[in-house]
Amino acid sequence: MTTTSEHRHDEGDDHAHAQVVTAGNEQRIRFVFIITAGYAAVQAVGGWLAGSLALIADSGHMVSDAAALLLALIAYRMARRPPDASRTYGYHRVRVLAALANGASLLLLVAWIAWEAVNRINQPVEVLAGPMLIVAVIGLLLNVTGAWILWSGKKGDANLRGAFLHVLGDLLGSIGAIAAAIGIMLTGWMILDPLLSVLVALLVVRSAWGLIADSIRVLMQAVPRGLDAAKVEAGLAALPEIAEAGHFHAWTLTDDTVVATVHVTPTETVNPLSLPKLVADRLKREYAIDHVTVQVDAPGALNRQIRF
Structure with missing residues (x-):
């Protein structure tokens, strides 16, 4: 039997669940998304006409990054929608579901690229290096422009930082495609194209698996990376105002928004009503946890509770 003397929800002065939306950064991401998605289509068509699997693979990489940019835009839009009676945390998890679907579809794309690359290594296909080089150079210029636009935004924005890293990966892919095109022009080695496509596919696998792993981790409500539940409880229990701490x-919730609950019991001379703010301030300061529910139990109650 659990005796609850105090059950409070404490987050300081700001109890909003919505993430901060920066209009300038949203515009930057929207512009770069349009560039990335448009060029991915051009690259796919150009790769098909030139017979370049490397360009087609890199267009898949561009599609993955365009999807990541779109997810960032979704996060901005969803952050504006207020919670309602049936969605008390708002709509943040929509982005997580979209990321999971995006990652799964990218793995299917990688499987096709790998299969086609093996076939082309065994039976090389003629590649039009000139058109391949032109398309790759255009991609490099667009990616440099996109990277500069994102880099000039607010550096503390996690969405913007993630978008910049994706565009930086596209830029490296364009450099690789240029190198492969020049290599084919100079040596006539058509095998350079499927070899490059495999390298680009590995970049796509890394991005896709990261999306899937992070999405599953969020949906399974796993403890955020770098957070040790036992260490948190021990740190709270060491405070002079707290006799016991447990059930942390x-x-x-999404991105860098962490939600936590914890049970504590007061020492003999401490007012139980003072503990929620004390614990919430401690978790915010030490672990950047902004949304904390603190339950204050009677002395000795934690030892009798079953931990879930």
């Missing part, structure tokens, strides 16, 4: 649970 933490999970990621």
